[in-house]
Amino acid sequence: MSNTSLGKVMVQVLETGERKTLDEEQQNNFYKSFYEHTSPEIEKIREEQRKRFDESRNLTLA
Amino acid sequence: MARLTIHQIKDSSDLHALLQQCAAWRVDPFAHLPLKNSIEHAQKAGCVTVIKQDPVQDPDYLAEYLAYYARGFLNIKKECIRLHFFSAPMKDAEDVLPYLDRISHESSDAYLGFLTLRPTLTSPVGATILSCLPSGHFVLCIDEFPVHLAGCNFSVKGTPFMQQDNAVGACAQASIWMALRTLRKKQGHSAFDPAQITTAATRFLVQGRTLPNREGLNPNQMVEAVRSAGYASHLHYFRNHNQPFSPDELEAARLWLYTYIESEIPVILGLFHSQQSSGHAVVLVGHGWSNAKVANNQLTTTFPVGTTSFLIHQAVEWVNGFYIHNDNTGPYQWLADKATGNEFSLEHTVFALPLLPGDVFLSGEEAVQTSINLYKDVAADFVANLTQGSPLPESDVVFRTYLIERHQFRSWALRSNLCSTVKDYYRLKNLPRRVWVTEINFKADYGDLAKLSTSRLGEIVLDPTGDGRDSPFLTIHINSAWTKAPDGSGLLIDRDIISQKIDVVKIQSDSRYMAYTRN
Numbered sequence: 001m002s003n004t005s006l007g008k009v010m011v012q013v014l015e016t017g018e019r020k021t022l023d024e025e026q027q028n029n030f031y032k033s034f035y036e037h038t039s040p041e042i043e044k045i046r047e048e049q050r051k052r053f054d055e056s057r058n059l060t061l062a
Numbered sequence: 063m064a065r066l067t068i069h070q071i072k073d074s075s076d077l078h079a080l081l082q083q084c085a086a087w088r089v090d091p092f093a094h095l096p097l098k099n100s101i102e103h104a105q106k107a108g109c110v111t112v113i114k115q116d117p118v119q120d121p122d123y124l125a126e127y128l129a130y131y132a133r134g135f136l137n138i139k140k141e142c143i144r145l146h147f148f149s150a151p152m153k154d155a156e157d158v159l160p161y162l163d164r165i166s167h168e169s170s171d172a173y174l175g176f177l178t179l180r181p182t183l184t185s186p187v188g189a190t191i192l193s194c195l196p197s198g199h200f201v202l203c204i205d206e207f208p209v210h211l212a213g214c215n216f217s218v219k220g221t222p223f224m225q226q227d228n229a230v231g232a233c234a235q236a237s238i239w240m241a242l243r244t245l246r247k248k249q250g251h252s253a254f255d256p257a258q259i260t261t262a263a264t265r266f267l268v269q270g271r272t273l274p275n276r277e278g279l280n281p282n283q284m285v286e287a288v289r290s291a292g293y294a295s296h297l298h299y300f301r302n303h304n305q306p307f308s309p310d311e312l313e314a315a316r317l318w319l320y321t322y323i324e325s326e327i328p329v330i331l332g333l334f335h336s337q338q339s340s341g342h343a344v345v346l347v348g349h350g351w352s353n354a355k356v357a358n359n360q361l362t363t364t365f366p367v368g369t370t371s372f373l374i375h376q377a378v379e380w381v382n383g384f385y386i387h388n389d390n391t392g393p394y395q396w397l398a399d400k401a402t403g404n405e406f407s408l409e410h411t412v413f414a415l416p417l418l419p420g421d422v423f424l425s426g427e428e429a430v431q432t433s434i435n436l437y438k439d440v441a442a443d444f445v446a447n448l449t450q451g452s453p454l455p456e457s458d459v460v461f462r463t464y465l466i467e468r469h470q471f472r473s474w475a476l477r478s479n480l481c482s483t484v485k486d487y488y489r490l491k492n493l494p495r496r497v498w499v500t501e502i503n504f505k506a507d508y509g510d511l512a513k514l515s516t517s518r519l520g521e522i523v524l525d526p527t528g529d530g531r532d533s534p535f536l537t538i539h540i541n542s543a544w545t546k547a548p549d550g551s552g553l554l555i556d557r558d559i560i561s562q563k564i565d566v567v568k569i570q571s572d573s574r575y576m577a578y579t580r581n
Contacts, residue, residue, distance in 0.1 A: 007443025052299030062278025
């Protein structure tokens with residue numbers, strides 16, 4: 001799960017009321033962290049489908 | 063002979079007698095289940111008057127006729143009969159034209175739709191559109207279709223239905239026709255007639271005869287027909303057809319299907335009895351609803367946040383079944399999760415083919431997973447940075463994910479009770495033609511439809527042209543009922559589509575608001 005600076009910025013904005021833009025490092029950390037833990041889950045969905053396609057070649061609907 | 067005649071309907075025997083007059087039936091007309099159930103649906107909708115239109119040159123039957131029946135040696139009629147159903151009674155001895163003139167002015171919503179009777183008596187139900195029943199379900203894959211009768215204009219809101227012709231096409235073609243016809247106006251894509259569907263499906267891959275096409279289609283041929291009509295070839299298998307669903311797999315399938323139905327996208331299902339490789343195709347068009355949660359938490363995501371646990375439920379956990387158009391049995395038929403007897407049920411589903419627009423690259427299942435992961439990141443990161451003693455955010459939420467057209471999303475924002483800052487933000491933000499929206503709703507009382515006007519805590523808006531692995535969010539909004547900020551403030555996380563910069567903005571007076579409801 002993510003451990004980026006987004007949460008820190010969210011809390012700061014809520015406390016100060018001042019709009020904030022994540023700096024480049026904070027932003028990259030957020031995107032990188034998301035990719036690292038989401039990519040395997042999405043790949044799993046896709047791999048499962050590749051397997052099912054192979055298993056289902058002889059089906060018909062009449 | 064008059065082209066239009068009017069008939070008073072007191073009970074089902076009047077409808078049965080009217081059907082008897084329409085053709086020289088080989089068997090009782092009510093022995094045809096799709097015909098019987100269509101007629102019963104019209105009756106449940108309040109039909110008390112029928113206008114019979116004879117003859118009708120129906121374009122879909124004419125295409126079947128030209129592709130197949132015209133080539134037969136024996137003469138087969140090329141005209142159909144159409145029955146139009148009305149909920150407004152006729153006056154004593156009122157003729158058809160005075161009735162139509164009166165009803166079109168007084169109560170045009172009395173029009174309940176029509177049923178086309180083909181002259182081919184083994185498969186009599188041609189193109190049919192019946193209005194949905196008024197309450198108790200969410201039939202979402204619908205459109206409004208204009209109907210003109212003797213110069214009077216009516217319309218019917220429903221899902222087109224057709225029985226397989228069994229010469230030009232089987233259940234697969236009938237299901238594709240129903241799904242394509244439902245979306246023709248909304249998506250502006252082709253809506254092939256049954257003969258064109260068979261031609262498109264068998265363009266590259268043929269197995270058995272194409273005319274008559276009694277063997278049906280295989281999933282790859284169905285995908286090709288849908289793709290050539292302009293939709294994504296998004297075929298999804300839920301399980302190996304030789305192995306039954308596990309309870310977890312069945313729940314996952316329900317979530318998968320619900321996401322598309324909530325997006326108003328009809329889904330063609332391939333249903334198979336155990337150990338059989340020849341199945342049946344139907345079209346999923348809507349879902350039911352229960353005030354109490356019906357699922358057993360298989361879909362609930364639990365994740366640690368600090369020293370506590372947060373939960374994400376899915377709205378489908380309140381869905382008690384689905385509605386299908388089944389060309390073998392009729393329109394708006396109930397599809398239970400589990401089978402009783404020999405009936406098809408959801409647990410017979412092997413694959414699904416939603417009519418997903420071709421330019422939507424992020425599938426429903428990936429949008430659901432992406433939203434869960436984004437929410438987990440945001441919630442955990444936010445709590446980790448809260449100062450000691452601050453109240454924790456709302457920990458028990460319900461997600462509801464759907465694809466929505468940009469203009470519909472903005473229209474919802476405009477008419478909603480969303481706070482004005484966020485309302486204006488959504489109306490002005492640069493958005494793609496469609497967006498995936500995951501609503502974040504308050505869990506308590508979620509099933510109670512009367513409380514939908516204040517159920518919402520926020521939403522995650524995703525770019526449907528993005529990649530699920532690459533955080534394709536456009537906006538994350540969470541209101542004060544989630545943040546628990548003492549001053550009633552929420553937060554909006556905005557991503558600039560050009561620079562990819564992420565801005566965090568405090569939103570004043572950001573309280574609970576309405577879930578998306580259709581007009």
